[in-house]
Amino acid sequence: MSNTPPPPMSLLAELTHRCPLQCPYCSNPLQLDARTTELSTADWRRVIEQAAEMGVLQVHFSGGEPMARPDLPELVAHAVSLGLYTNLITSGILLNPKTLKALSDAGLDHVQLSFQDATPEQADYIGGMAGAQAKKLEAARLIVEDGLPLTLNFVIHRQNAERVPAMLQMAETLGARRVEIAHTQYYGWGLLNRDALLPSRTQLEETERAVAQARARFGTRIAIDFVTPDYYADQPKPCMGGWGQRFLNVSPSGKVLPCHAAESIPGLHFPSVQEETLAAIWQNSPLFTLYRGTDWMPEPCQSCAFKEQDWGGCRCQALALTGNASATDPVCERAPGHSVIQQAIANRPAVPPAFRYRRYGNAETA
Amino acid sequence: MSDTTATTPFSETTLLRFARGNRLQYDRVREQWFIQAPERAFIADPNAAEVLQLIDGKRTLGAITDKLHQKFNAPREVILRDTLRLTQELADKQVLTVV
Numbered sequence: 143m144s145n146t147p148p149p150p151m152s153l154l155a156e157l158t159h160r161c162p163l164q165c166p167y168c169s170n171p172l173q174l175d176a177r178t179t180e181l182s183t184a185d186w187r188r189v190i191e192q193a194a195e196m197g198v199l200q201v202h203f204s205g206g207e208p209m210a211r212p213d214l215p216e217l218v219a220h221a222v223s224l225g226l227y228t229n230l231i232t233s234g235i236l237l238n239p240k241t242l243k244a245l246s247d248a249g250l251d252h253v254q255l256s257f258q259d260a261t262p263e264q265a266d267y268i269g270g271m272a273g274a275q276a277k278k279l280e281a282a283r284l285i286v287e288d289g290l291p292l293t294l295n296f297v298i299h300r301q302n303a304e305r306v307p308a309m310l311q312m313a314e315t316l317g318a319r320r321v322e323i324a325h326t327q328y329y330g331w332g333l334l335n336r337d338a339l340l341p342s343r344t345q346l347e348e349t350e351r352a353v354a355q356a357r358a359r360f361g362t363r364i365a366i367d368f369v370t371p372d373y374y375a376d377q378p379k380p381c382m383g384g385w386g387q388r389f390l391n392v393s394p395s396g397k398v399l400p401c402h403a404a405e406s407i408p409g410l411h412f413p414s415v416q417e418e419t420l421a422a423i424w425q426n427s428p429l430f431t432l433y434r435g436t437d438w439m440p441e442p443c444q445s446c447a448f449k450e451q452d453w454g455g456c457r458c459q460a461l462a463l464t465g466n467a468s469a470t471d472p473v474c475e476r477a478p479g480h481s482v483i484q485q486a487i488a489n490r491p492a493v494p495p496a497f498r499y500r501r502y503g504n505a506e507t508a
Numbered sequence: 509m510s511d512t513t514a515t516t517p518f519s520e521t522t523l524l525r526f527a528r529g530n531r532l533q534y535d536r537v538r539e540q541w542f543i544q545a546p547e548r549a550f551i552a553d554p555n556a557a558e559v560l561q562l563i564d565g566k567r568t569l570g571a572i573t574d575k576l577h578q579k580f581n582a583p584r585e586v587i588l589r590d591t592l593r594l595t596q597e598l599a600d601k602q603v604l605t606v607v
């Protein structure tokens with residue numbers, strides 16, 4: 143593509159891969175960046191300035207656990223001073239009156255707080271940390287008390303799907319403005335744990351019903367963002383709104399990526415904020431132009447009416463399931479590789495196996 | 509869809525402000541107005557931007573209508589109707605809130 147692409151809307155700033163939790167579906171890569179490789183405060187300040195300059199509107203501070211970085215309030219304040227909308231994506235474990243006040247004073251606009259389940263025992267088991275749920279509930283209380291708008295995020299899978307009604311009730315009780323009921327995406331850690339996570343079609347349908355009922359009950363008070371599991375869809379999702387179309391992702395060590403899993407694709411050079419500007423990477427890097435638009439697409443995508451709707455699906459999923467990142471996402475029922483999805487569903491074990499928790503070094507034998 | 513929080517419809521005396529975590533912003537790169545809201549930014553068309561720039565928690569919707577009526581050559585009742593419709597819609601989205 144020779145045309146200059148429109149600027150990205152959002153920057154996903156993954157400040158660190160360190161996290162007190164170890165969710166088996168974590169969207170971080172299997173090879174986690176070590177603390178010693180993390181960008182400095184000065185690097186992040188520069189990245190944020192470049193993002194604002196090129197037209198990014200929202201910065202999502204994420205991780206790992208972004209609150210593990212003591213410079214988070216400084217980075218939020220810097221983004222605010224440049225007119226950027228600031229969102230914190232957190233597990234809430236490190237949130238207390240003092241740390242929250244620093245962020246609120248810095249001008250933070252919104253908090254997305256993750257929960258692993260509705261009951262403490264299950265939630266602590268899934269996140270792999272005793273006492274996590276109690277800390278999260280207290281975090282939610284503090285956020286609402288401060289007056290910051292709160293979104294609750296729940297990742298859904300076979301071991302918590304039946305409690306979606308209770309999760310929606312939690313959103314209401316805690317005073318959230320939005321709640322995300324997001325079925326697991328199966329790449330990286332999620333793929334490694336697929337048998338332990340993939341729900342049945344019946345479970346999926348029950349979550350759909352629970353969401354429809356809650357929508358009717360909540361009206362405009364609480365917005366529900368429902369993300370379906372694409373294994374049961376006939377067409378993939380437009381991953382990240384299309385490769386290199388809306389999102390910029392910067393990893394803890396400064397790699398600039400079109401999505402958080404892109405580093406799993408072999409044979410590519412991942413540009414770094416240490417070497418180039420965000421704008422140069424966005425516009426010209428081979429990584430961003432590789433799958434941008436539709437020129438790269440194979441059949442059946444190339445002659446498909448939906449190609450500018452879903453952009454051929456997720457490149458990382460195509461890679462993980464077919465061995466070829468340029469293939470049509472096998473989630474699509476038109477894809478030549480679609481049978482791997484049907485097999486994964488057919489071969490779901492009756493009893494979910496133990497989790498492979500997301501920990502440094504825990505994917506080595508994968 | 510039903511809403512259990514029955515709100516009275518907006519009128520000339522309604523006083524609004526942006527809810528925390530929501531704001532109107534001019535994007536110099538795209539040369540467009542945006543409403544910045546939790547997890548999304550959406551375009552405010554030029555008419556909506558005229559109204560939203562006047563929302564400050566102090567002016568009533570009636571006062572805002574008067575100002576727009578002075579600025580533009582449109583019938584007051586048309587401006588009022590559009591202003592009420594726009595603000596109601598954005599209040600439903602929790603972008604605006606009653607003071």
Ligand code: SF4
Pocket residue numbers: 161162163164165167168169170205206207232233256500
């Ligand atoms: S998904 Fe879980 S382990 Fe991964 S960053 Fe979020 S809270 Fe931490």
Ligand code: SF4
Pocket residue numbers: 377378442443444446447448449450452453454455470471474475476477
């Ligand atoms: S063939 Fe390609 S473009 Fe068409 S629906 Fe499937 S993935 Fe999307």
